[in-house]
Amino acid sequence: MKPNIIHNIVICLAALLPVMVACNSQEESLPEEISEATLYLNIEPIGLTRAATATLPDNEKMYSVRVIILHPDGTVEHNKFYALDGAEEQNLILLKVTPNEKKKIYLFANEESESAVEGVVGVNSTLSAFFDSYGEGASGFEETVNGLYFTPDYSDGNPIPMSSMYEIDIPEKGVVEKTFYVVRVATKFTMNFMNWRGENVTVRNFTIASHADKNFLMAHVNDSEQNRQLFNGKSWIDWLREVSETSSENDDYATTEAAGWLKDYRLPAQANKQVVYTFPFPVTVAAAEFDENNLDDIKPGTASEAFYLPESKNPKADAADGEQEYTLTLNIVGNSDPFVRKLPNLKALFRNTNVVVNITMYKNLEMVVDVIPFTSVNVTPDYGLGKEDFTGYVVGKDENGNKCWYDGNYYDPVTAVPLYLGPKDNPGKFVTINNKEYLLVYADYERTAAKLDHFFEKETRKKYLLTPESITGYKYGNDMYLNKLQQRVWLDSGGDPNGNADAQAIYTALQNVGLNLKCCHILYEWDRLDWNKARWWGEKGIYPKYWFDVLGNRYPWSEGDTDAKRKNKLGEWVQYLE
Incomplete structure (x- = not known):
């Protein structure tokens, strides 16, 4: 198929709505008066869902945080690791730092998820062991960490590694208070x-x-004209955060x-x-x-x-x-x-x-x-059955979202045709026609007479198809039908002024004998010679021998050659066939 x-x-882009978030605070509280340079970090994963109804799965939160701060010459000033109390969405850290410097701040979360890192000669260890090898005063960290890559393991709820880097100016004294975002190394x-x-x-x-x-531990965003135009003077992290916060x-x-x-x-x-x-x-x-x-x-x-x-x-x-x-x-x-x-x-x-x-x-x-x-999605399943009791048809919706029913294997494009129960003014319900109840089934949502596909009689549960073979009981072969006397006859629906040449010719022939009825699904049985006279020779006064209603009743032409006679036979069916 x-x-x-x-x-x-x-x-x-999902909106980020501010609400209170539980957090874990490290180091001492912020003093009221600051006589030295202090850095107060609020660390969060970027793109954090704040909607009150949404929650992040634990593997998308932080289980640990590492902060590595470099002096302008690239040597390590601080290398601090913080094990958090379970999965956290926010972490607050207070650090005293050397004043009057432009520092690079490297942030990492969930380093324990990576058992091996690659990319640097001599580095073949866990990520934690690599970080621990850089004590205060050590050099070369920036170049080395930018070369690290690994094969992520997201299985079994493994916490997702996160990273980021910021450059920030530290004054002579006072507090630099800022939210720093870590970015998940995952999609x-x-x-x-x-x-x-x-x-x-x-x-x-x-x-x-x-x-x-494989991914780099640190994002490798190119300093290109394309990116400069995209970021418009911001860092890529600030651009990503701003887009998420201003979108809905x-x-x-x-x-x-x-x-x-x-x-x-x-x-x-x-x-x-x-x-x-x-x-x-x-x-x-x-x-x-x-x-x-x-x-x-x-x-x-x-x-x-x-x-x-x-x-x-x-x-x-x-x-x-x-x-x-x-x-x-x-x-x-x-x-x-x-x-x-x-x-x-x-x-x-x-x-x-x-x-x-x-x-x-x-x-x-x-x-x-x-x-x-990065957000979480919470979908609650609904369970249930879905078959219409009388027909057994599968209940569904069509490609436009309208309610419909399917008969047979709806995976098969041949049989997966949407059907629509009941007339338009009473969809899905039985209607009473000539003192009997019927369930009408249409092939279009508008439930037009021309698209009546079949119907059921409630009392007998009989299914009436509207094909020539089903209406008449005749067998088709060699381009003609054989009636019950095994005579070769023509069957048609009375022609169509907008149809092909055959249909237009038959429509004209029936108009010539005074028939201009609008009923759909009425079949006419012709003597094959008479049909040829009407179709090819244009003779006047030529008409079918019999006509059939949708129930398969066969009438002589004389019992339906006028509007009044036809309606007398069809009764209340007329309103569903015109």
Whole structure:
């Protein structure tokens, strides 16, 4: 199957709303009077979700913090490690520092997650051991740390490493109080599945192609004209923070695009940039839940899975500005062909990016991609059944979001045709026609007479199809139908003034005998010679021998050759066929 795909793409940056955050304070409290230079650091992960209803998973918080401060000559002034009391979202640190200096402040969180680092001759140890080797007065730290890279391990809730570097001027005395942000060395993918179908859907697996396997510990953002224009005088960290704080989830794509994309950065030369990620286990999305007495209240089944990948660069072919592209592939149980789609408008996968992919399951798949600062997503599944009791049809929504029903295997594009129960003024309900109750099934949302597809009789549960074979019971072969006397006859619906040449000719022939009725789904049985006279020779006074109503009743032409006679036979069916 190659499903039709609707991909309305919305990219937004999540708003950061200020609320109180629990924190862990290190060192002494800030004194009232300061006679020397003091640095007061408030350390937080960038892109922290502050919405009252959202919480970060523990692996995205800080379990430890390390602060390394360098003098202007590059030697180490402070190298402080702080083990936090569990997972923290904020950490306050007070340090006395040498006055009248421009310092570089290196910040790290969750260093214990990395058992091995690479990239520098003689460095083959844990990240903590590397840091501990630089005591006060040591030199060479900046060059060495900028060369470090590692293979991230995000499995089993492993805390995500974070890093950043700031330059700051320290006065002769007084307090420099500032919030410093650490940036996660990771990208996050959140896959949200919403199932409007009436049966469970299982995603066997899904993949993302292609990502890198190694990252630098410190971000390597190029000092290029492209980046200078993007940052507009700010550091890349301040740019990223500002974009996240001034954006909201309601921004349209134009607003987000105006904020720009950080695309000019480097990965380690040793990184394999063509790794394909495969989610390790199946995802089952429960069926939609609905109330047959209130079909406007359908609750889709939902499932959500999150995973982490390294910062990556997968260049888009022929893109001159460094734009990237990434491909999602889903394999669904019961569907032989995978769903493959480029993730639209995901132009870069710089660290600390959260890609939210919303997959909506109707008869086809709809995909929406949001790219936001690092946040958590909380989706609560709804479970339930979703079949219409009388027909057994699967309840769902069509590609426009309208409520519909599916008959048969809705993974198959041949049978996955959305159907609409009941007339437009009473959808999903039985109607009484000529003293019998019927459930009408249409092939269009507007439920027009021309798109009446089939119907059910409630008392007998009989299903009436509106094909010529089903209405008449005749068999088709050799371009003609055989009636019950095995005579070769023509069947048609009375022609169409806007149809092909055959339809136009028959329509004209019936008008010539006074028939100008608008009823849909009425079949006419012609003697084959008479049909040819009407179609090819244009003879006057030629008409069918019989006509059929939708129930399969066969009438002589004389019992339906006028509007009054036809309506007399059809009765209340007329209002559903005109």
